[in-house]
Amino acid sequence: MAGYFNELFSGTKSLAIGLRITIKEFVKPVVTLQYPHESLVMTPRYRGHIELVGDPETGEPKCIACGMCQKACPSGCITVKGEKREGVKGKVLTVYQLDFTKCSLCGQCVESCRPAAIDFSHDYNLASTRKEDFIFDLVKRLKDKS
Amino acid sequence: MNEIIRLVIYLVAIIAFAALNAAYLVWVERKGAGHIQRRIGPKEVGPYGLLQPLADGAKLMSKQVLIPKGVDVPLFMLAPILAMVPAIMSFVTIPFSETLVARDINIGLLMIFAFASVNIMALLLGGWASRNKYAVISATRAVSQNVSYEIPMLITVITIVMITGSMNLNEIVMQQTNILKWHIWPWTGNFLGPVTFLVFFTCCLAETNRAPFDLGEAESELIAGFHTEYAGMGFGMFFMGEYANIVISCSLITILFLGGWQCPFGLFPGIHWFLIKLYALCWTFVWIRWTYPRTTLWGLLNLSWKYLIPISLVNLILTAGLLKVM
Numbered sequence: 001m002a003g004y005f006n007e008l009f010s011g012t013k014s015l016a017i018g019l020r021i022t023i024k025e026f027v028k029p030v031v032t033l034q035y036p037h038e039s040l041v042m043t044p045r046y047r048g049h050i051e052l053v054g055d056p057e058t059g060e061p062k063c064i065a066c067g068m069c070q071k072a073c074p075s076g077c078i079t080v081k082g083e084k085r086e087g088v089k090g091k092v093l094t095v096y097q098l099d100f101t102k103c104s105l106c107g108q109c110v111e112s113c114r115p116a117a118i119d120f121s122h123d124y125n126l127a128s129t130r131k132e133d134f135i136f137d138l139v140k141r142l143k144d145k146s
Numbered sequence: 147m148n149e150i151i152r153l154v155i156y157l158v159a160i161i162a163f164a165a166l167n168a169a170y171l172v173w174v175e176r177k178g179a180g181h182i183q184r185r186i187g188p189k190e191v192g193p194y195g196l197l198q199p200l201a202d203g204a205k206l207m208s209k210q211v212l213i214p215k216g217v218d219v220p221l222f223m224l225a226p227i228l229a230m231v232p233a234i235m236s237f238v239t240i241p242f243s244e245t246l247v248a249r250d251i252n253i254g255l256l257m258i259f260a261f262a263s264v265n266i267m268a269l270l271l272g273g274w275a276s277r278n279k280y281a282v283i284s285a286t287r288a289v290s291q292n293v294s295y296e297i298p299m300l301i302t303v304i305t306i307v308m309i310t311g312s313m314n315l316n317e318i319v320m321q322q323t324n325i326l327k328w329h330i331w332p333w334t335g336n337f338l339g340p341v342t343f344l345v346f347f348t349c350c351l352a353e354t355n356r357a358p359f360d361l362g363e364a365e366s367e368l369i370a371g372f373h374t375e376y377a378g379m380g381f382g383m384f385f386m387g388e389y390a391n392i393v394i395s396c397s398l399i400t401i402l403f404l405g406g407w408q409c410p411f412g413l414f415p416g417i418h419w420f421l422i423k424l425y426a427l428c429w430t431f432v433w434i435r436w437t438y439p440r441t442t443l444w445g446l447l448n449l450s451w452k453y454l455i456p457i458s459l460v461n462l463i464l465t466a467g468l469l470k471v472m
Contacts, residue, residue, distance in 0.1 A: 004452075008453060018437045018438060019433065019434070019437050021437075022433060022436060022437040023433065025181075025182055025183075025184060026178070026181045026182045027181075029184075030180075030181065030184050030185055030186050031184045032184070032185045032186065034189075
């Protein structure tokens with residue numbers, strides 16, 4: 001009989017404690033982020049799709065069009081083309097295309113790049129209904145940026 | 147002629163009140179759930195998401211009324227209506243203020259409980275006619291739950307009726323002129339007054355199939371429960387009936403225990419006091435729902451048969467004795 005009443009009282013007490021906790025949480029400020037309206041700043045080490053790194057002085061790409069990244073890419077999503085020009089030492093980059101539909105973000109290309117001419121971008125709002133939107137022209141992207 | 151106009155106005159007003167409350171209780175529910183879990187809840191449609199219930203209603207109404215193969219069509223169509231009608235009928239005897247009551251009848255309390263038991267019939271029919279095993283399991287659960295909780299509920303109501311000596315809801319309210327005369331206090335007729343209130347409140351939660359007693363709608367086990375096969379407004383009617391029942395339950399608690407439209411301090415009684423108490427109770431229902439997890443079936447039935455029924459019986463005998471002695 002004592003157990004009966006003990007259970008009744010301890011049960012009621014625990015219910016009251018539960019109610020107190022939820023009402024406390026109710027008046028606290030919300031912790032969720034209203035995503036499309038506000039978003040967090042991406043952390044500096046976030047590894048998004050790759051982008052070209054520009055020379056800090058001229059703004060031209062540091063890329064020497066050696067094609068190591070193209071060779072390193074396991075998915076074959078990088079296309080690099082360069083040409084020889086008069087009076088310029090080495091090759092000049094003309095085309096750098098990333099097919100992001102195939103990219104698995106492994107980062108092999110960045111590791112293989114000797115002059116550190118490619119890096120991870122911080123873009124993550126990548127959504128589209130068209131496939132063509134994911135074929136990035138990275139040379140143009142760098143130009144738009146600078 | 148005047149009487150007919152009065153009735154029509156009351157009818158329209160009651161249906162509008164029931165529908166509006168059902169719609170906006172959903173909003174309160176979702177906002178409450180959100181903030182208890184430290185989210186915002188609906189916010190996109192209108193300011194603070196206030197138009198969300200209307201958008202939901204429009205969406206439900208524009209959906210096709212789907213009748214699956216093999217269902218018992220007349221019963222299948224009847225069940226949602228049967229879920230909504232008793233809830234609206236019960237509003238007829240609720241005194242919103244001293245004069246604002248559609249029909250001030252002497253057996254108002256009895257009438258509400260008579261209609262409340264029709265509601266469970268709707269759930270059973272809906273589940274049965276659906277030809278879906280989950281719906282049937284859900285319906286039987288809901289019925290066993292309602293049967294076992296109606297007993298302590300009615301016993302506590304008898305306690306109140308013994309104290310007040312009346313089944314007229316307006317008269318019960320009139321006896322509770324200020325906060326000290328509310329029936330929740332130990333000195334109004336029975337020193338177990340607060341227990342009576344708690345038992346009645348628990349039974350109301352169970353009767354309206356609300357969490358933590360929402361076994362009939364245990365999604366993880368039974369899909370959606372008795373309304374699994376209903377689409378569009380069929381589901382909408384069940385939903386509205388459920389929320390209208392919550393409003394009825396809260397009105398009853400207000401009237402029986404918290405002095406209805408009477409002011410706690412004896413000043414300016416009226417509909418505003420009724421609504422304040424009503425919505426405070428509705429909020430408590432929401433608050434409870436988002437606090438407790440769902441009970442098990444045996445836990446639910448144990449609570450009724452091992453705790454609520456014995457306690458309410460003791461309460462009843464005690465009240466009878468005390469009334470005789472004093």
